[in-house]
Amino acid sequence: MRVTFLGTSGAVPTTQRNTSALFVNRDGDRLLFDCGEGTQRQMMRFGTGFAVDHVFVTHLHGDHVLGIPGLIQTFDFNDREAPLAIHAPSGTRGQIEDLVHAGGNDPAFPVRVHQIGPGDTVLDRSEYEISAFRTDHRTQSVGYALVEDDRKGRFDRETAENDLGLPPGPEYSKLHRGEAVEHEGRTIEPEEVVGPPRPGRRLVYTGDTRPTDSVVDAAAGADLLVHDATFAGDRDDRARETAHSTAREAASIADQADAKRLALTHISTRYAGDHTPIEREAREHFDGEAWVPDDGERLEVPFPDADEDEK
Numbered sequence: 001m002r003v004t005f006l007g008t009s010g011a012v013p014t015t016q017r018n019t020s021a022l023f024v025n026r027d028g029d030r031l032l033f034d035c036g037e038g039t040q041r042q043m044m045r046f047g048t049g050f051a052v053d054h055v056f057v058t059h060l061h062g063d064h065v066l067g068i069p070g071l072i073q074t075f076d077f078n079d080r081e082a083p084l085a086i087h088a089p090s091g092t093r094g095q096i097e098d099l100v101h102a103g104g105n106d107p108a109f110p111v112r113v114h115q116i117g118p119g120d121t122v123l124d125r126s127e128y129e130i131s132a133f134r135t136d137h138r139t140q141s142v143g144y145a146l147v148e149d150d151r152k153g154r155f156d157r158e159t160a161e162n163d164l165g166l167p168p169g170p171e172y173s174k175l176h177r178g179e180a181v182e183h184e185g186r187t188i189e190p191e192e193v194v195g196p197p198r199p200g201r202r203l204v205y206t207g208d209t210r211p212t213d214s215v216v217d218a219a220a221g222a223d224l225l226v227h228d229a230t231f232a233g234d235r236d237d238r239a240r241e242t243a244h245s246t247a248r249e250a251a252s253i254a255d256q257a258d259a260k261r262l263a264l265t266h267i268s269t270r271y272a273g274d275h276t277p278i279e280r281e282a283r284e285h286f287d288g289e290a291w292v293p294d295d296g297e298r299l300e301v302p303f304p305d306a307d308e309d310e311k
Contacts, residue, residue: 001026001201001301003224005293006042010230010244010266011063013038017295019063020266022205022226023048026128026146033144033205034058039067040074046296050078054123056130057088058207059141060095069102076107083110087122087132089140090115118142118214128200133218135209138243143207145218148200151303152176160193199304204259208266210240211249219257224301227253229264229292232277247278251286262290263299 002025009017019036023043030049032039033056043050057065068086075084084107088096096113116122118134127149132142155176160166166188171181175190182188204219205226219225230244239246245253247264254262264278271278275292282290293299 001203003203003226003299003301004046004048005263005265005295005297005299006039006046006048007034007036008265008267008293008295009063009272010268012269014269014272016272017267018042019067020058020207021067022265023052024146024203029053029125031056031130031146034064034207035067035071036063037066038070040071042295046298050075050080053082053085055084055086056122056144056205057086057092057096058135058143058205059089059137059139060092061139061208064207065096065099068096068099069105072100072107072111073103073105075109076105080107080109083112085112085114087114087116089142090117091140116142131218134212134214135206136212136214136243137208137210141207141209143209143215143218144205145222146201146203146205148202150197150199153195153197156193156195160188164188164192166193201301201303203301208244210243211245211253215253216256219253219259221304222254222257222259222261223304224261224263224299225254225257225259226263226265228266229278229282230266230268232271232281234277235268235270247281248285251282251284251290254286254288254290260288260304262286262288264290264292267292 004023006021007018020034021039022033024031030052032052093113100111116132120132123130130146135141135143178190202222203224204222208228227250228245229247229250231239231246233246233248
């Protein structure tokens with residue numbers, strides 16, 4: 001799973017940061033979370049490509065959706081034929097459709113707008129699902145959690161070959177699939193050579209939000225939590241007034257959720273020249289890895305047991 005931070009600025013772009021957009025390539029499935037103005041240029045600039053089938057909108061403030069008209073028209077100019085699904089909070093269908101058709105543009109490909117709410121399974125795939133959870137902002141808003149299914153347990157080849165006398169062959173695949181096999185007059189059960197299921201990965205993207213228990217629940221054990229950290233603690237009052245989080249609050253959420261990594265995004269322009277106060281504050285309140293990603297930064301999200309696989 002590869003994550004590309006396309007836009008990490010809050011409210012308005014700066015010379016270094018564009019407005020909100022996160023691109024996720026999950027084993028060939030290309031997913032876009034939020035679409036601030038200029039996102040299509042960021043996609044070209046950072047080489048993600050345009051093969052996106054799903055856009056997940058957290059809320060309809062301009063810095064999260066004003067890139068939709070440009071992206072739609074770019075798709076059109078590229079002769080796109082595949083349908084595009086846009087997922088957005090309940091009650092926003094009309095506004096999203098207005099953005100899709102901005103400037104009188106009628107896409108030559110199907111665009112389907114799906115309204116969703118907290119607790120909904122937004123996308124259900126054979127190996128993962130994306131669900132929506134409640135966030136606390138000044139408008140109808142949701143966050144998204146991409147959660148992979150458990151993977152098969154490790155196959156113990158040494159036990160199979162040396163202890164059970166089963167040579168390599170198709171029986172290994174059958175056992176790994178959970179099927180018993182017959183060998184030299186005895187039945188070998190899968191649990192004799194296959195370990196317990198291994199967890200998949202969990203990626204959580206909050207969009208704009210105050211710290212809230214629903215994010216803690218959604219981010220439980222997350223391999224990567226991408227959380228609003230618009231301000232440092234010196235602007236706590238402003239964070240409350242605008243329904244955003246401080247770096248300390250984002251770190252507290254990550255700590256409560258036992259997340260492994262915390263990416264701090266939606267950074268206020270007041271930190272355009274120096275975002276170290278955001279990073280420093282988060283690291284003081286979270287023992288895991290916490291940082292402010294740059295636009296264009298790419299991150300491979302490893303499996304939870306990746307260290308064991310390397311042994």
